[in-house]
Amino acid sequence: MTRLRSLFLAPAGVIIGVLFVAPLAIMLVYSFLTRGAYGGVTADVTAENYQRVLDPLYAAILLRTFVMAGTATLGCLVLAFPLALFISRAGSKKNLYLQLVILPFWTSFLVRTYAWMFLLRDTGLINSALMAAGVIHQPLPLLYNDGAVFVGLVYGYLPFVVLPLYATLERLDKGLLEAAADLGARPWITTTRVVIPLCAPGFRAGALLVFIPCLGAYLTPDLLGGSKTVLVGNVIQNQFTTARDWPFGSAVSLLLMAFVMILLMLLIRRGGEKLI
């Protein structure tokens, strides 16, 4: 019995061990070494790479990443709640409405990001339409800035918050809502004073589910952000391509992984992993 069980687990164990744990372990080692002249590493052990993360330049990028991930998460929470509330009260059409939230999520993330480039760029739909209508004469700088990255992140991860919020709304004790109404609370008061506080677990799970991918976002800031919208993900990529500083790139990667691990543990402790 036990032997067969380990046979079932062995292939996955080998794959995760070799292709996930071992690569991270190599990066952990590299993060304490010194950069080679043409990329790669030399065997001089140092903790300098971690000290460099605290440089004002990189500390600012780290802070910017947290602020961007935080605002995108907040945006998702605010936009998702009324939508989840609408779906939970849609009666027989619930499933259809829920499917409509998930559907774009199934399609390509890259294409969805490109769709925003198509809308926002200087020759894009919004600027072309406004210029054709004579509202503006110069294209508005809509793409390649923080705002575009924010929109891209919210658009990309909104379903991550709608789903857990909808799940908590479904489990809500309807008797409590009736009690509030019987005691004279208007619908608006019931929503803000009873429903929203009771949805706290859904808000927490949803917030973590969005914050984690936003923290490590790379493609969205790369395509929609400008040269000033550099986030941690872009710094990591840059160290392994143009800058050729593998040890520093490894140190930043592991720091990011440490944050992600802490957030994952929070998520699991809150039982949020069942909502993934």
Added chain:
Amino acid sequence: MKRGLALYAVAAYAFLHVPLLVLAVFSFNSSRFTVWEGWSLNWYRAALHDGQLAEAAWNSILIAVASTVLSTIVGTLCAYGLWKRDAKWLSGSLYLSLVTPEIVMGISLLVFFQWMFRFLHVQLGMHTVILAHVAFSLSYVVIVVVARLRTFDASLEEAAMDLGATEWQAFRRVTLPVLAPGIAAAALLAFTTSFDDYVITSMVAGVDSETLPMVVYAMARRGANPVLNSISTTIVAALGALILFSERLRES
């Protein structure tokens, strides 16, 4: 308040769907600029006659099929093993791989492959992309199949074994057929994530293994190009058809 919510929902659904819808409409525009001039199939024709594009699409399909087959088999066995008894380190690593930023996973695989190549005489190519895709899609498969197993009545399997089936026979003849729809859904998820991946793929791809998302990325970077609208619409339509097909499969 009810009307307010409904109005809000219309706006929210517009936010979710309009970007892809306008992209689809403009893929049929006869003008090369973002001004509507009438219907045409020009950009689809141009995409069809692009040899590099065809090769990239073919690579993407090969990679997605190979990595889906591998990760579905390994992931299903793993989910079954985890359902029997928990293995904390393995499920923990799987969850962690699920939330690991793509850029970190891609870079770490690149560093790992480069390190391995010191001992083996191979280079980056289709095989490294397929291995990378198995690594990141495995956790999706395990999670979907485990969710399906949670609804499965374990006593059915015990009954089979009481009646003389070995553990393997009970898995093969009783559990596996019940799991089939969940496994199909997991395979589909693995296929779409593999077919769509750009970040990890671009890190571990070699000269002979350019994929469709890599072409899409390069074109998006280069500036406005109406051919990209037709490619994007085709990708979204193909993935959408695949999802609808799997929904049918699950219902039957």
